[in-house]
Amino acid sequence: MPYYENVSWKLLLIKDRTSKVLVDEIRKEVENKQIEESIRREFLSNISHDLKTPINVIYSAMQVEKIYVEKQDFDILKKYNDISKQNCISLIKLTNNLIDNSKINSHYLTPRLENMNIVEVIEDNVMSLVEYVKLNNIDLIFDTNTEECYLDIDREFMYRIILNLVSNAVKFTKDGGQICVVVNESDDKVNISVKDNGIGIDEEFIYEAFNRYSIGGNCNPDRKSGTGIGLFVVKQLIELQGGKIEIKRNNNLGTTVSIEFRKGI
Known part of the structure; x- marks a missing residue:
């Protein structure tokens, strides 16, 4: 009989975890699907509300x-x-947001850039919304430190951005x-x-404000919360024109959204 002296033995155990990994992946996929379905239902519910309410108000006003x-x-x-x-x-x-959201999904949304006076474009857009804002008992003010500044922008994009x-x-x-x-x-x-x-908006919402379908929970209770695609669309429209956007809660009161365009780009 052979004799083994000073020999150490090692035992190697191999365990197949394939089934557990697959189960975990399936569970994660199901959870993601459930989250997506919940978001979809809420989104469709908000759209239905945002469509039906104005139409009913307009019809009642006509009567x-x-x-x-x-x-x-x-x-x-x-x-x-x-x-x-x-x-x-x-x-x-x-309507514009839904159309733009669809075009973004299909990579079909492209700007028609023209060299225009950005100050004039923004002022015209703001002035067109003064009465709309006033009906909510809020003042809308426009101010500028210059009268002329020319940039390559899309006028229709800028209207949708300011409106949102x-x-x-x-x-x-x-x-x-x-x-x-x-x-x-x-x-x-x-x-x-x-x-x-x-x-002001929720601090936590700031980090996801530009995500599709994100809805802040700190809105004025007298006003609608929206569909959650407005800021997502705004960000896409700005970036397509070479700009960038950020949002912050003011130290004292309210919220500031800032858009930046570099000159000569």
């Missing part, structure tokens, strides 16, 4: 207007016309509040900021 046309009460007619206009703007914003940012500011601003849109030009860049003195 009431018939009465005041017969009475020739033009002050009341103007009031209901303003209400209809406000809800039409909401529908335009929602001002509408979002309205959600976080109480009655009697103020929203300021400011254009600041420096040597090498242009900054466009939308600042409100409202209740």
